[in-house]
Amino acid sequence: MSAGQLRLCHRDDIPEGAARGFLPLPDAPRNVIVVNRGGQLHAYMDSCPHYRGGTPMAWRKDAYLDAEGAHIACHAHGALFDIETGACVSGPCLGRKLTRVPLSEAPDGSISVPAQVAGRAARES
Amino acid sequence: MRIIGPDYLVFGVDDLEGSKTYLEDFGLKPVQLDDTGWLYEALDGTGVIIRPKSDPSLPAPLETKNMLRQQVYGVEDASVLDEIEAEMSKDRRVTRLSDGSLEFKDDLGFELRFQVTIRRELSMPAEKINAPGAPAQRAPNELGVTDDMAALPRSLSHVVLFVPDMEKVVSFFCDRLGFVVTDVLTGAGPFLRPQANDDHHTHFFIRTPAYMQGCEHLAFHMGGPTELMVAGDRFVRKGYQSFWGPGRHKFGSNWFWYFNSPLGVHFEYDADMDKHDDTWVAREAPNGPEASQIFLLQWREKWAPSGGPEGGSGA
Numbered sequence: 001m002s003a004g005q006l007r008l009c010h011r012d013d014i015p016e017g018a019a020r021g022f023l024p025l026p027d028a029p030r031n032v033i034v035v036n037r038g039g040q041l042h043a044y045m046d047s048c049p050h051y052r053g054g055t056p057m058a059w060r061k062d063a064y065l066d067a068e069g070a071h072i073a074c075h076a077h078g079a080l081f082d083i084e085t086g087a088c089v090s091g092p093c094l095g096r097k098l099t100r101v102p103l104s105e106a107p108d109g110s111i112s113v114p115a116q117v118a119g120r121a122a123r124e125s
Numbered sequence: 126m127r128i129i130g131p132d133y134l135v136f137g138v139d140d141l142e143g144s145k146t147y148l149e150d151f152g153l154k155p156v157q158l159d160d161t162g163w164l165y166e167a168l169d170g171t172g173v174i175i176r177p178k179s180d181p182s183l184p185a186p187l188e189t190k191n192m193l194r195q196q197v198y199g200v201e202d203a204s205v206l207d208e209i210e211a212e213m214s215k216d217r218r219v220t221r222l223s224d225g226s227l228e229f230k231d232d233l234g235f236e237l238r239f240q241v242t243i244r245r246e247l248s249m250p251a252e253k254i255n256a257p258g259a260p261a262q263r264a265p266n267e268l269g270v271t272d273d274m275a276a277l278p279r280s281l282s283h284v285v286l287f288v289p290d291m292e293k294v295v296s297f298f299c300d301r302l303g304f305v306v307t308d309v310l311t312g313a314g315p316f317l318r319p320q321a322n323d324d325h326h327t328h329f330f331i332r333t334p335a336y337m338q339g340c341e342h343l344a345f346h347m348g349g350p351t352e353l354m355v356a357g358d359r360f361v362r363k364g365y366q367s368f369w370g371p372g373r374h375k376f377g378s379n380w381f382w383y384f385n386s387p388l389g390v391h392f393e394y395d396a397d398m399d400k401h402d403d404t405w406v407a408r409e410a411p412n413g414p415e416a417s418q419i420f421l422l423q424w425r426e427k428w429a430p431s432g433g434p435e436g437g438s439g440a
């Protein structure tokens with residue numbers, strides 16, 4: 001793993017169609033959500049843009065998707081987000097987006113994120 | 126009108142199995158109503174009813190994605206239902222069901238039902254505390270906490286609704302159903318209580334665009350702040366997501382702890398809410414972090430000072 005990167009998981013830890021949340025460091029304020037969609041991994045901060053500062057979205061550990069598994073869902077008030085783009089497609093934060101997190105994959109399949117992600121409580125901007 | 130407060134809130138859910146597990150882990154007792162419906166009840170029999178969202182026995186959904194399908198209110202006796210029927214029949218269709226209860230829509234399209242309350246009278250002590258200068262509340266050798274102490278929701282306390290038209294909803298509840306405003310968070314909305322309930326609020330309304338109309342949260346009364354913290358701590362340890370709290374609100378003075386849920390609303394544990402009578406004069410404060418709470422805390426893993434180089438107090 002290169003300097004300034006934090007390892008989250010192995011790519012096989014997230015089965016096709018599933019989502020999981022990982023704390024980049026044990027005392028980081030927010031999870032990073034990783035979703036596997038058709039073998040492609042997408043990652044966002046666990047931080048719904050509805051309320052100022054952003055708030056966590058799952059209703060139980062790793063429960064980030066809606067019942068059909070079609071969207072990332074905020075279980076606070078039901079906002080739905082496009083898995084590929086992070087854009088809110090329904091609910092109170094229409095027109096806003098989840099904060100995307102760039103993922104790096106090592107040859108052994110380790111998935112890591114930039115270290116500054118661990119200090120990021122809220123969505124940017 | 127002698128309305129007591131919410132007996133049940135009815136939801137049509139996407140994820141039935143997830144909702145069942147959630148409600149039971151929250152501390153509510155499952156009662157199967159029929160093939161497709163479950164009541165999850167607090168100790169006094171009030172609670173949450175869930176059905177799959179496609180269940181034809183549910184009232185029509187809101188136009189939004191919100192899963193709330195009906196609010197069921199308890200009143201003191203059948204004469205109150207007659208009063209409500211007379212008032213509501215002036216300008217809307219009211220359905221009288223075979224059990225005597227009434228169904229109609231409010232002015233914003235929320236489905237309501239009124240019934241003679243199903244609440245069972247509870248007889249159990251509030252949390253007891255000891256403090257210098259006051260008589261001890263716990264007898265000698267009576268312990269304040271134990272690992273296996275009970276911490277179960279006692280009663281459905283209040284419902285909070287996102288409403289697109291505040292004037293309409295407040296005049297409906299106050300002028301037509303006799304609720305009173307106890308306090309107002311300007312920029313958000315008012316707290317209301319009905320005539321037959323002295324709790325600070327059974328309702329709070331939040332002004333919101335029409336596409337958000339629905340339920341924001343519902344809350345259950347706990348036996349005291351310690352029970353609230355114990356229940357919330359156990360819930361976090363089961364993997365559920367805290368949203369806000371624990372803390373203590375200013376308006377209402379109730380302790381709070383909110384959690385996300387698969388029903389798309391927040392579930393709140395609350396405790397030790399203020400009581401009011403008709404001499405109370407509503408306060409007003411601008412909505413925001415300052416007015417919302419006297420303090421706010423956050424859950425963390427258990428920790429104790431031990432094992433440091435100084436020796437500490439570690440075993």
Ligand code: FES
Binds near residue numbers: 048051075079092
């Ligand atoms: S906080 Fe996410 S939808 Fe409201």
Ligand SMILES: [Fe+2]
Binds near residue numbers: 283343381
């Ligand atoms: Fe509340």
